[in-house]
Amino acid sequence: MAQAFSRLRKGGVAGGAVVAAAALAAYRWHMNETARRRMNSNREQRIWRKVKDEKQSLQVDKEFAQNLFKFLRVCVPGIRSKEFRYLIAVAGLLLLRSYLDIWISDNGGEIVKAIVGRDKKMFIIRALRDLGLMMFPIAAVNNLLKYTLSRLKVMMRKQLSLHFHEKYLDPRVNTFYKVSNLDSRIRNIDQLMTTDVERFCTSSADLYSNLSKPLLDIVLFTHRLSKSLGLGGPSAMIMYFSACSLILRAIQPPFGALTAEEQRLEGDYRLHHSRLITHSEEIAFYGGSKREKLYINMAFDRLMNLMHKIFYLRFWNGIWDSLLVKYMATIVGYCVVSAPIFFKGGILSNLQSGMGGATEKAGSDDAEASEVAAIYTKNSRLLISLAGAIGRIVLAGKEITRLTGFCNRVATLDNVLSDIQRSTLSPTPPPSIRASSNPSLQSTFEEEVRLNELMKPGVLIVGDEDNYECPVKFDHVNLISPDRTVLCQNLTFEIPQGVNVLISGPNGCGKSSLFRVLAGLWPLYGGTLTRPTSSQQFYVPQRPYLALGTLRDQVTYPLTWLEAKRIKGATDETIIELLNEVHLGEIAKRKGGLDVECDWADVLSGGQKQRLAMARLFFHRPKYAILDECTSAVSLDVEGFMYTRAKELGITLITVSHRPSLWKFHEKVLKFDGSGGYEFRKMMTEDIPPMASFPPKPQESEVSVMGDIVDEI
Ligand SMILES: Nc1ncnc2c1ncn2[C@@H]1O[C@H](COP(=O)(O)OP(=O)(O)OP(=O)(O)O)[C@@H](O)[C@H]1O
Numbered sequence: 001m002a003q004a005f006s007r008l009r010k011g012g013v014a015g016g017a018v019v020a021a022a023a024l025a026a027y028r029w030h031m032n033e034t035a036r037r038r039m040n041s042n043r044e045q046r047i048w049r050k051v052k053d054e055k056q057s058l059q060v061d062k063e064f065a066q067n068l069f070k071f072l073r074v075c076v077p078g079i080r081s082k083e084f085r086y087l088i089a090v091a092g093l094l095l096l097r098s099y100l101d102i103w104i105s106d107n108g109g110e111i112v113k114a115i116v117g118r119d120k121k122m123f124i125i126r127a128l129r130d131l132g133l134m135m136f137p138i139a140a141v142n143n144l145l146k147y148t149l150s151r152l153k154v155m156m157r158k159q160l161s162l163h164f165h166e167k168y169l170d171p172r173v174n175t176f177y178k179v180s181n182l183d184s185r186i187r188n189i190d191q192l193m194t195t196d197v198e199r200f201c202t203s204s205a206d207l208y209s210n211l212s213k214p215l216l217d218i219v220l221f222t223h224r225l226s227k228s229l230g231l232g233g234p235s236a237m238i239m240y241f242s243a244c245s246l247i248l249r250a251i252q253p254p255f256g257a258l259t260a261e262e263q264r265l266e267g268d269y270r271l272h273h274s275r276l277i278t279h280s281e282e283i284a285f286y287g288g289s290k291r292e293k294l295y296i297n298m299a300f301d302r303l304m305n306l307m308h309k310i311f312y313l314r315f316w317n318g319i320w321d322s323l324l325v326k327y328m329a330t331i332v333g334y335c336v337v338s339a340p341i342f343f344k345g346g347i348l349s350n351l352q353s354g355m356g357g358a359t360e361k362a363g364s365d366d367a368e369a370s371e372v373a374a375i376y377t378k379n380s381r382l383l384i385s386l387a388g389a390i391g392r393i394v395l396a397g398k399e400i401t402r403l404t405g406f407c408n409r410v411a412t413l414d415n416v417l418s419d420i421q422r423s424t425l426s427p428t429p430p431p432s433i434r435a436s437s438n439p440s441l442q443s444t445f446e447e448e449v450r451l452n453e454l455m456k457p458g459v460l461i462v463g464d465e466d467n468y469e470c471p472v473k474f475d476h477v478n479l480i481s482p483d484r485t486v487l488c489q490n491l492t493f494e495i496p497q498g499v500n501v502l503i504s505g506p507n508g509c510g511k512s513s514l515f516r517v518l519a520g521l522w523p524l525y526g527g528t529l530t531r532p533t534s535s536q537q538f539y540v541p542q543r544p545y546l547a548l549g550t551l552r553d554q555v556t557y558p559l560t561w562l563e564a565k566r567i568k569g570a571t572d573e574t575i576i577e578l579l580n581e582v583h584l585g586e587i588a589k590r591k592g593g594l595d596v597e598c599d600w601a602d603v604l605s606g607g608q609k610q611r612l613a614m615a616r617l618f619f620h621r622p623k624y625a626i627l628d629e630c631t632s633a634v635s636l637d638v639e640g641f642m643y644t645r646a647k648e649l650g651i652t653l654i655t656v657s658h659r660p661s662l663w664k665f666h667e668k669v670l671k672f673d674g675s676g677g678y679e680f681r682k683m684m685t686e687d688i689p690p691m692a693s694f695p696p697k698p699q700e701s702e703v704s705v706m707g708d709i710v711d712e713i
Helices: 002-057 062-075 082-116 120-168 175-181 189-229 232-251 255-278 280-286 289-342 344-354 365-425 439-454 511-518 551-556 561-568 572-581 585-590 606-620 636-648 660-665 700-712
Strands: 459-462 472-480 486-495 501-504 525-531 537-540 624-628 652-656 668-672 678-682
Touching: 062 120, 062 189, 062 365, 082 120, 082 189, 082 365, 120 175, 120 189, 120 365, 175 189, 175 365, 189 232, 189 255, 189 365, 232 289, 232 365, 255 280, 255 289, 255 365, 280 289, 289 365, 439 472, 439 486, 472 511, 486 511, 486 525, 486 668, 486 678, 501 511, 511 525, 511 624, 511 652, 537 606, 551 561, 551 572, 551 606, 561 606, 572 585, 572 606, 606 636, 636 652, 636 660, 652 660
Parallel strands: 459 525, 501 652, 501 668, 537 624, 624 652
Antiparallel strands: 472 486, 472 525, 668 678
């Protein structure tokens, strides 16, 4: 600062201003960083507390076993399934590999014996012929095992993903909407559906091979070793490892809870990125990149901090693992193998007799030395393999702990999706509540009772496909938002076909919510709702959704082109005609025709998107169309044409719009007052805004519609 002032004095105002600006910028950066760090450390503490709490719930217990079994049954659907065949193939290959390991140990022993005994012929047979021949099957089995295991993981993932897709994209329930809009239990479902499902399958398949092979190895190697060392050697090793496993379990950090939390933070970080992509244009217009960077960096920092913590814990845990399971185990192993050799006497003869009378020839020292070398080589290899097998089982404990984390995440996903499905398909009344003895809570209690009364599940009557006359009818329905705010009570009105209705009211009064209830996105409370089938009603939002694909696919959405041809008899000519009607024919030509695929949401302007949505509506020709501010970006003449065309096609319109120019196309009005009240009545002349706010010269078609309405009124 002193320098800044001296510069100001010496170098004049400009230099001083630069230094002052730089100092201010540095100060602001420092403050931002400090604020960010402070927030992070608070959040970190919360995360750490959560991990510790979760440690209790993420145990290898009955619940974990039940969940694991449930999902494994989904991954491997039955004994006739392809997945089960692969499971058996993996088991077979593991068995084969264990036998090959034993063969390698035996052969190694023979080779050492041949070298120490200077037996050239034996060396050529064992080292060159046998090993040369066996290396092909050994390499094939090892790599086939890897390949089969990878295929098994992919197949398991496919089954589990399809299981979740079925629930998530259930057309009767619209779970994908409800899980992110009405349920707060899951914040980042994309992370769960992709990464967590994959990790769960990989982890459980790895565990299958990491547990089954060592178990098999233990049986085989113990059997082999007990022949030469007696049961004492293998038993000593097993006892040592059992003690290790107890120690390691006691000192192991809560890796299951940490894994679950890491996945959650990974999802959070990803969520920030996907939000940035979805709202990139709005954010860019606001110049919000700095703020978004702060959010993204914070989410990333939280993830990194947790990962550093996990790495640090793994480091210490890894040291204990290596010390106990690797090096101490090797020392114990050496003791076990060498004991019979050092305490020669009866034990060596016991050893040698275990070699199938091999010692009969051992008269000379040389012969004895080569025999001992052969026994030692063979036994030490077997023992190393046995130690490795038991060690893998001990370390598999860590893998199981990690699996509890993935299993917990997948179980949460499954529970939430099932809950949403259940509550939509068979809604239950809210649980009854009991009065509190505390008088100050009396009013809260009364409010709860009132809400519970209003939130009784309503009755939905859906007309069948052939019932073309089925109206839209609300009979004493309560409009209640997901946060239990009552937007409107006892909503009662009927919209017969051919009567267009305009819905008006202040912001936030529940206009769009009415459509959400009508479409089944929000639960139905109170009375009875009668409506046509979903295919007979069509929703056109303000920002229409454009799918990936061709322009043709946009018009026929949600039908695929094949379905559109089969169900609606669509042809390219129909599509071009519709595009021309909404003045998009030129765009189609300019972009290369109907077969060009691109991300139309980026290519088209707001108004063009709305016109495309109208072409889509005309293509489907539903009985009812719900238009939610869907012409806000098109010019008045195009808007007029669209409404007239819809009427010509026999589509009954239910419109939400603040544009006065649209009132004339409707016969009835549903007016919300914003405080829970509403009125439903015929459109009056005085409802229609003054002609001055209309386009100066209405189109011919508009005049006739206008005439009809004024006549009727
Ligand atoms: N997913 C949600 N969870 C909780 N409350 C919601 C949710 N969606 C909407 N709401 C609330 O429901 C109320 C009605 O919302 P709605 O979208 O129906 O308003 P609107 O009348 O269409 O308003 P506008 O004219 O501004 O579009 C609002 O107060 C809104 O905050």
